[in-house]
Amino acid sequence: MRRPNTPTAVAITAVALVVVSVVALSVGRYPVPLWHVVGVVTSGAFGSDSVSDPERTVVILVRLPRLLLAILVGGGLGLAGAALQATFRNPLVSPEIIGVSAGASLGGALALLLGLGSIFLVGGAFVFGLSALALLFVLTLGRSGTPMLMVVLGGVVVGSFFSALVSLVTYVADPYTTLPAIVFWLLGSVATATSTKVVIAAVPILAGAAVIMLLRWRLNVLSLGDEEAESLGMNPSRMRWTILVATSLIVAGAVAVSGVIGWVGLVIPHLARMWVGPDHRVLLPVSFLAGAVYLVLIDSLARTMTAGEIPLGVLTAMIGAPVFFLLLRGNRDRIWDHA
Template sequence: MLDRRSAAGPRRGVRTTRVAVPTAAAALLVVGVVSMALGRYPVPVGHVVEVLVGQLTGNAYLGPATEQDVVTLVRLPRVLLGALVGGGLAVGGVALQAAFRNPLVSPQVIGVSSGASFGGALALVLGLGTGYLVASAFVFGMAALGVVFLVTAGRGGASMLMIVLGGVVTGSFFTALVSLLTYLADPYSTLPAIVFWLLGSLATATFGKVLVAAVPVLVGFAVLLALRWRINVLSLGDEDAAAVGIRPRPVRWTLLTAVALIVAGAVAVSGVIGWVGLVIPHLVRMWVGPDHRVLLPVSFLVGAAFLVTVDTLARTLSGGEIPLGVLTALVGAPAFFVLLRRNRDRIWDRA
């Protein structure tokens, strides 16, 4: 349960914002530049900076044309896409943990990831193009939220337990449909594509996919930022929220819709990537505290830097592409275990 001081301390929040947000932004910038320098065709960091500055100012890059093409056409969209997906999943986890007042909640709990997975797998089985795959994943991800809403809708409203149970049931249903599609898929062509996509990857990143992800992720993030004060109050409990004039259920469903929009957009372009929305909120909360005015923007920046780093490792550690879902689990599970062991009493109650 969140500490009651999470909605207090405006001066402390302002001071923390002035330090934490620039620090996290600088870290993301450094990680992004280094990521664009690394790969099978290495580019010096100084040259990467020259290429990026040239793109912003309109000045021609005087170095090898291959370096400019690698940075601008291959690695820049991949870094941007990784930042959007990682940041979106991180803030989705922050919002859900506050809405449900449970530190173990992640974006997968509302079933949207499973719905989006089914949509993408269906597009692959039908042999549709990349654009249809993204659209199908997004549509079915939002449809999963609609199913949760229908399951939990009632005259007296839905409790948090009912929403979680509705999400679990919906996620299980769509997971079963994904399993059915993998059983029916051609084992020599379609099945490997489905499995690789479900494990998560940014290998097919383009500026088009960056735009597709940017719209739902940034819109959802903007909604969460607009509700940051209400999230602080909601994290104290429904009774306290109602006492200050906030209606908990509409706010909670607004949060769920925003998170569903973010998760559906992320899964549509990258596949299923776990642990980001569970581990990053805890790490950032230990750094900046539970005030969502600071926690949300810093979590977005740290989540973005984390996934860009993991994606860099995925494409440089071996000759092939290691699925992101595998690496995030390998990194996230031990990190979360260490956090639980060292901070069992402080992770969620720190002010």
């Protein structure tokens, strides 16, 4: 497959995001025709009489925050996954591997267990997500230059530890009140989106994404391995920790508002790399946009397929796994030799 050039690839994914966004605002239990959606969105600028008030309410107050949250979370996870795969020089790494997802889960689960408000839910996910990273840092401290393998193993250790604590929290939770709340939150959803949550997610996700985007070319160099990166004049250890902190911000922000949504951070960067190649100057923006497209699509399915809501974490895996499998089979040689 020929690799598209950078502007083409970014433009195609950006247009795709606009299209699925308009469709996502249109579909649901209260369908709003596509041209009305466009009318609502542009009415601020032009004024539109053809749109009814209920339609305006549904689009602006109900679906728009949810759409924005799906874009932020999906894009953030796609970008974080791509950055981590470069950092660990392994196309099969995902944000779960550094233990931050598990840490953030514990923070959120604790807040739900103690019946604290949504501010504590978000704050807890944040604080514990970042403490997972701090723990990882302490575990690997003192090893000169913190070699990559040590960080990967440390991430597995930290992740397992926090997962065990999450299990403990669900075990002691009241099976009639807090347990269902914790379980549903952990399964992942953007159904409870509000404009406040959008802002809360936007700050860490966009901050982390900005740092990673600024370092996009240096990620190429880091992905060569510590020795080559150092011989070319880069400090690989400092670069790796910068990327880890930035991805932790993204992952903690995403988990805080939407629970644990797996697979996006693994599958999206992988598919993007098969399409545009491994150069992070183009891979990173494409991964962000494609992750956003994917999660908007999945969320639209989640709320329209059945009368109830299907958790996002369930759908991303159910759709992601077979698609990933087929693509791996079709591209076996390419992926394993030089993904």
